[in-house]
Amino acid sequence: MKNVLFASTALVAFAAAGVASAQDSAVTVDWAAEFTLGFYAAENPGLGNNIADEGFYTDGSIGISAAVDLSDSVSASLDWDVLEFDGATGTALANNLPTAAVMFDNGTIEASLTWGDLNDGGASELYYEERRLMRVELENHDSSTSPAVVAELVFGKYSVAAGCELSGTNNGVCQGANFGLGATFGSVDIGVGLDRISAGVQDLGVLAISADATFGAFEVGASYAASIDNANANAAENSIGLKARYDINDAISVMAFYTRNTEVGYENSYGIDVDYTSGAIDLTAYFELRDEAGNGERAFGIDGSYAVTDTLNVLAGVNIDSVWTDTTNYYVGVDYEVNDNITAGLAYNSGDETGDAEYKEGIDAWLSASF
Numbered sequence: 189m190k191n192v193l194f195a196s197t198a199l200v201a202f203a204a205a206g207v208a209s210a211q212d213s214a215v216t217v218d219w220a221a222e223f224t225l226g227f228y229a230a231e232n233p234g235l236g237n238n239i240a241d242e243g244f245y246t247d248g249s250i251g252i253s254a255a256v257d258l259s260d261s262v263s264a265s266l267d268w269d270v271l272e273f274d275g276a277t278g279t280a281l282a283n284n285l286p287t288a289a290v291m292f293d294n295g296t297i298e299a300s301l302t303w304g305d306l307n308d309g310g311a312s313e314l315y316y317e318e319r320r321l322m323r324v325e326l327e328n329h330d331s332s333t334s335p336a337v338v339a340e341l342v343f344g345k346y347s348v349a350a351g352c353e354l355s356g357t358n359n360g361v362c363q364g365a366n367f368g369l370g371a372t373f374g375s376v377d378i379g380v381g382l383d384r385i386s387a388g389v390q391d392l393g394v395l396a397i398s399a400d401a402t403f404g405a406f407e408v409g410a411s412y413a414a415s416i417d418n419a420n421a422n423a424a425e426n427s428i429g430l431k432a433r434y435d436i437n438d439a440i441s442v443m444a445f446y447t448r449n450t451e452v453g454y455e456n457s458y459g460i461d462v463d464y465t466s467g468a469i470d471l472t473a474y475f476e477l478r479d480e481a482g483n484g485e486r487a488f489g490i491d492g493s494y495a496v497t498d499t500l501n502v503l504a505g506v507n508i509d510s511v512w513t514d515t516t517n518y519y520v521g522v523d524y525e526v527n528d529n530i531t532a533g534l535a536y537n538s539g540d541e542t543g544d545a546e547y548k549e550g551i552d553a554w555l556s557a558s559f
Contacts, residue, residue, distance in 0.1 A: 215256045223248035223273075226554030231538065248273040261294040285335050298342040306336045311349035314340065315370030315379030317398040317409055319429025321457040321478055323449040324413040326381045326396050328353070328366055337362075345372045376401045384416070392417055405435040425450045439466045447478075454479050468495035472544070485509075491544040499525040503535075505543040517542040531556050 224247050233242060250271040257263050268286035287304035310328030318325060328336065328351075338351035347370035352362035369380040377400045384393035396413035414426040427450070433443040446458040457478035464471040475488040489507035496502060506518040517539030524532045532555050540549035 215254070217252065217254045219250065219252055221248065221250045221559045222556065223558075224554055224556040226552060228548060228553075229551040230548075231550040246273065262290070262292050264288070264290045296343070298340075300340050301337070302340075303337045304335050306338060310336055310353075310364075310366040310383075311338045311340070311351035311368040312366035312381030312383050312394075312396070314338075314349050314368045314381075315347060315377075315398075316368065316381035316396050317377075317379055317400055317411060318396075318413075319409065319411045319431055319447055320445050320459070321447045321449075321454075321476075322411065322413060322427040322429045323451045323454050324394060324396075324415050324425050324427040326366070326383050326394055326413065328364065328383070346370070375403065407431075407433040427451075440464050449479075469493075489543070493544075503545045505545070507539070507542045515539070519543050519545060519547050521545055521547055529557055529559060 224245075226245050228242055228245060230242050249269055251267070251269045253268075254266040255263065256265075266286055266288050269284045272284070285305040287302065287306065289300055289302040292299045306328070308328050310326075312326045313328060316326060334353050336351060336353050338349060340347065340349040347368075349368040351366050353364040354362060365384050367382045369378075371378045379398045379400075381396045382393065393416040394413055395416060396411065398409065398411040400407070400409040409429075409431040411429040412426065415424045417424045428448045429445065430447070431443065431445045433441060435441045441463045443461045443463075444459070447456070449455055449457075457476065459474065459476035459478070461472060461474045469492070471490065471492045473488075473490045475486070477486050479485070487507065487509040489505060489509075491503075491505035493501055493503045501523045502521070503523070504518075504520040506516065508516050517537070519535065519537035519539070519542060521533060521535030521537075526532060534551075534553045535545065535547040536551050537543070537545075537547035537549050541547065
């Protein structure tokens with residue numbers, strides 16, 4: 189109920205602001221709706237992660253987006269998924285929080301205050317760059333009962349942010365405070381993030397720092413993240429991640445990474461990606477060798493797409509992964525844009541959400557409309 193009341197109050201505030209200062213401000217309100225009708229035949233009926241979608245299925249959503257110019261370099265916005273429809277559970281009000289923000293921008297200084305559903309993205313993650321397979325991570329969580337709030341200030345080449353998760357079951361008390369700091373020096377970007385979670389007399393959290401630089405066609409990045417456990421220093425872990433990317437030409441680029449974790453069983457991981465894009469063809473080949481629960485596991489494969497026309501795309505790929513067993517998964521799919529509002533698709537995937545397309549395991553056919 190609080191979520192609905194907040195959203196209603198915010199909408200009234202937007203309208204009131206527009207009426208009160210109609211000569212100096214502008215209010216815009218947009219609605220967006222999506223609906224999908226599909227038929228899904230599972231690879232193994234009654235098993236897996238998509239049981240609810242077997243046979244015919246439907247889902248959809250309706251969202252609202254509002255913005256108001258309050259003049260004097262101040263503006264505000266509201267975004268809310270008002271309604272979600274799932275054929276397996278029926279129609280209900282979306283159990284999602286709206287996202288409301290107030291912004292200031294005078295060309296020299298930018299500031300903002302944002303509240304609500306931030307998609308688990310807090311202040312600590314705004315500027316820090318995480319590398320692949322790092323075990324120590326910055327994590328922010330908001331939910332239907334625990335919104336988040338973030339304040340950000342940008343001035344020149346520096347940025348600072350602070351935020352927290354508000355406990356919906358504890359009278360809105362701030363918990364999981366997090367902070368971020370960003371700076372740009374020429375072609376070098378620095379990001380710092382700090383998550384702190386108070387648990388009685390014990391302080392838990394993560395401190396992380398990253399640096400990224402671009403030199404022509406060459407990009408490099410390095411990250412370090414360490415967990416904080418004042419009650420048990422021996423339990424603290426850390427991760428180091430390195431990345432390098434080189435654009436050989438307009439069509440081919442190569443990226444390599446290396447990650448070192450202190451967590452037992454996940455110490456060393458490295459890999460390489462090769463991307464090729466030319467005209468209607470887009471290909472990615474990758475290889476990873478990683479420590480996974482104490483085992484030297486590998487994964488390699490290729491993902492590709494071909495634009496037959498401006499409205500018809502074919503996607504296909506194969507993935508070989510030995511994390512648990514030597515498993516080969518492959519997929520193929522077709523996406524067709526009927527017009528600006530309607531798309532249709534047909535796909536087969538031998539694994540669940542494997543590959544870039546992330547199709548469901550089995551055969552899936554769907555028709556989607558957006559307005």
